[in-house]
Amino acid sequence: MLSFDPDVDKTIGYNSDMENFRQIENNFLKSLDNFDVSSKESALNTFHNLWMSEEKYFAHYEKRKKEGFVADRFDYMRKTFNTITSEEVYFETYEMPELWDRVFYSKDDNTAVVLAKNGKILTSYQIKTTIEKTFKKHIDFLNAKIIKMEVSDEFSRQIESIANKLALF
Numbered sequence: 001m002l003s004f005d006p007d008v009d010k011t012i013g014y015n016s017d018m019e020n021f022r023q024i025e026n027n028f029l030k031s032l033d034n035f036d037v038s039s040k041e042s043a044l045n046t047f048h049n050l051w052m053s054e055e056k057y058f059a060h061y062e063k064r065k066k067e068g069f070v071a072d073r074f075d076y077m078r079k080t081f082n083t084i085t086s087e088e089v090y091f092e093t094y095e096m097p098e099l100w101d102r103v104f105y106s107k108d109d110n111t112a113v114v115l116a117k118n119g120k121i122l123t124s125y126q127i128k129t130t131i132e133k134t135f136k137k138h139i140d141f142l143n144a145k146i147i148k149m150e151v152s153d154e155f156s157r158q159i160e161s162i163a164n165k166l167a168l169f
Contacts, residue, residue, distance in 0.1 A: 021149050024115050024116070024119055025119075025152060027118050029154070031049065032050070037165045043166065044074060047077045052118075052120045057121075060124065060125075064124070064126075076124065078163075079111060079124065080113055081162055081166055082111075082163060083105070083109065084159050084163075085160050086104055086105060086108075087107075088105040088148070089103065089149055090102070090148055091103075091146070092135075092138060093146075102115040105131050110131075111125065112127055112131065112134070
């Protein structure tokens with residue numbers, strides 16, 4: 001079992017990890033085709049398309065609102081995209097080879113967004129402790145392997161473009 005180390009030697013399983021990491025990235029970029037940022041209303045009405053399901057999106061939103069993390073749906077969408085544009089991104093794999101996630105982490109806001117392998121958002125939340133403690137739980141209880149990665153330039157460009165459009169509303 002590997003312990004969490006953001007500077008871990010990336011040669012351990014690097015090729016398959018990179019392929020899976022890029023697959024999540026590509027799947028998320030494809031899902032953006034179903035997200036309309038031509039107006040604030042359109043963005044709010046289509047943001048759920050980036051999630052595993054509309055029901056899961058609304059359940060997560062309601063939970064985050066009750067926690068005081070977000071004021072409204074637009075705030076949740078904005079915070080989610082701001083986190084995805086953050087500098088820190090991790091690839092998390094588990095013992096079962098078909099399971100892997102991509103975790104975006106914003107140190108400034110102490111928030112995380114988790115994308116599933118199909119490129120859909122699993123969750124977007126404020127971390128109540130630290131990212132290291134969160135990952136340590138995943139390592140201890142799920143036998144996870146966590147590697148710090150970098151997003152592609154194309155991914156950065158597209159996500160930053162959307163975040164910039166949302167900032168104008």
